[in-house]
Amino acid sequence: QVQLVQSGGEVKKPGASMKVSCKASGYTFTDYGVGWVRQAPGQGLEWVGWVSTYNINTDYAQKFQGRVTMTTDTSTSTAYLELRSLTSDDTAVYYCTRGGDFLRYWGQGTLVTVSS
Amino acid sequence: EIVLTQSPGTLSLSPGERATLSCRASQSVARTSLAWYQQKPGQAPRLLIYGASSRATDIPDRFSGSGSGTDFTLTISRLEPEDFAVYYCQQYGSSPRTFGQGTKVEVK
Numbered sequence: 001q002v003q004l005v006q007s008g009g010e011v012k013k014p015g016a017s018m019k020v021s022c023k024a025s026g027y028t029f030t031d032y033g034v035g036w037v038r039q040a041p042g043q044g045l046e047w048v049g050w051v052s053t054y055n056i057n058t059d060y061a062q063k064f065q066g067r068v069t070m071t072t073d074t075s076t077s078t079a080y081l082e083l084r085s086l087t088s089d090d091t092a093v094y095y096c097t098r099g100g101d102f103l104r105y106w107g108q109g110t111l112v113t114v115s116s
Numbered sequence: 117e118i119v120l121t122q123s124p125g126t127l128s129l130s131p132g133e134r135a136t137l138s139c140r141a142s143q144s145v146a147r148t149s150l151a152w153y154q155q156k157p158g159q160a161p162r163l164l165i166y167g168a169s170s171r172a173t174d175i176p177d178r179f180s181g182s183g184s185g186t187d188f189t190l191t192i193s194r195l196e197p198e199d200f201a202v203y204y205c206q207q208y209g210s211s212p213r214t215f216g217q218g219t220k221v222e223v224k
Contacts, residue, residue: 045153
């Protein structure tokens, strides 16, 4: 069965960087890209972006351009989300998803807390 | 960017009643590329509907989606106790993908 298992929660200081991993199993990793969606406490869902797993293509939401990098490691079927220059507004649960269109499979979520 | 506006913000209904949720787009959604998700507290969202009207695997037939262009609807024909949750629409016809702000379906 398809599984997306994310790394554990993180606490970061303002200005620091975060890096969340998402290990996929149960399907051919390079058949689908990986999307990232975040959800601030008590708020709605927000699209962060998408990364291809078979070439270097990415598609980032405008508000994150310049401080986000999404990468993949096909040898371990793992995707990574890096977000830099963190502020308290980046406190959220970050989800990885299989694909970047309609999102059938989701990781369990990783809580990243930004606090001084 | 396509802005999705969901209404109402909260829907207070009793089990067995019919729920009608609306999602309106600021511009036409390409190829009916509209999905609906259900989210319960502490859980990841669950895909219900894609392509505006296709039910995802294992989704009960009391959930149905309709619409095209800028107006979309999710209908739950008879609410079961497990259906009380927050529902989001999402468009994936253009970049960036965007979500509506959510409709909470609560017990009256």
